Amino acid sequence: MMAKIIKGKGFKGCVNYILDSKKGTTLLEAKDVRLKSKASIIQSFVSQAKLNPNLSRSVGHISLNFSAQDKDKVTNEMMVIVARDYMQKMGIKDTQYIIARHFDKEHPHIHLCFNRIDNKGKTISDKNDRYRSEKICKELTAKYGLYLSPGKEKVKTNRLKDPDKTKYDIYNLLTQLVSKSKSWKQLLYNLNRYGVDSQFKYKGQTDEIQGITFTKNGYSFTGSKVDRMFSYSKIDYHLKQNLFSQDQTQNKSQHQSQTKDIVESTLDALSGIGSMQVHGDDYEEEAFKDRMEYEEEKRKKKRQFRPKF
Structure with missing residues (x-):
């Protein structure tokens, strides 16, 4: 359908x-x-x-x-x-x-x-x-179990003649490149590397873009003629989604890195507190020993001066 x-x-x-x-x-x-x-x-x-x-x-x-x-x-x-x-x-x-x-x-x-x-x-x-x-x-x-067309991917392009052959070449390039591109500049640069020129169509005398045309081997096709999914508005939407996904991934990675740093810093701090606690325990143990020795010395002196009857 x-x-x-x-x-x-x-x-x-x-x-x-x-x-x-x-x-x-x-x-x-x-x-x-x-x-x-x-x-x-x-x-x-x-x-x-x-x-x-x-x-x-x-x-x-x-x-x-x-x-x-x-x-x-x-x-x-x-x-x-x-x-x-x-x-x-x-x-x-x-x-x-x-x-x-x-x-x-x-x-x-x-x-x-x-x-x-x-x-x-x-x-x-x-x-x-x-x-x-x-x-x-x-x-x-x-x-609804309706008939599903095999789509352009099933077309045997080696049997095609121009201009259909060129159109399918552009289709295959767009299929590969749109999903990997984060901006129009990146997409158009990579298309040009494969011999595809691109030209935007503007609304009247304004800067508002209405469409795009792809040219290769002397044949030109609007984006929607290559395939509906490659009209200007749909490509633009995909590029923005790709950029958004990249930003989300970077933010997630940055958040994980920051969380890791916080955890490591906390563990280091706890480790230091642990060391202080150990030293504190040692100090208290030494003080306890000194106190016991002092009390024992006092008892000895008392015994020495105890009157004899």
Whole structure:
């Protein structure tokens, strides 16, 4: 199972697309919207979105795509169950939504339209949504016993021709290097060593990075074209996680070293106290002996001067 997340601004376009009768659409489930007509559904979404007018993109649109090999296995009921599970894990809850199935392609798939402004007027976060979605899809694929694609790792690259061969070369390099890199500078340097040039895509005339393109052997591919996991946002997330893990490891090592020093210092101090205590015991023993000898001497003198009758 795979998910495709579509960003949009208008509920009208999204609802009209999802409920397009030309796609053999079947509405499987709806929540908290008026189902009298397309117009009433759209108005329901728009009305709730007004609870937070500051959010420009309140439309949530996701398609869940199942393998053609699961065609006989995936029923409408099962699709709804999987969609609910997916939404729960993605944090899409307590809000309006519709789920519809399309029959315009060979593989089974459904479309989900939801309101990113929930029933209480709060925003449903889309932070790292593509990365989280990919992970959740893998979990649900295993959970429901769906077909698991062998992935790019199983492709026999020696049989490929350009530009596909170059794309898979870049894919393999990114697979190895992203997990080992702690910054963009380190990653781009190592890619360049293997003949891959990289170029960021910026938003308008600003310094905000929107994407990245990799070039090798005269062929260029955006990160998401190489693989969804190598879009700019997902690589950036991985690099930050790698750096965070390194800092955590260093802090743990430093803490253990400091703890070891404290323990050793404490043991040294206790050892010194122990030595002092031993010497103190020796001193007290000597003083006790001197006292006994003094008392014995006093008794002898008394006996010497005792009168005789």
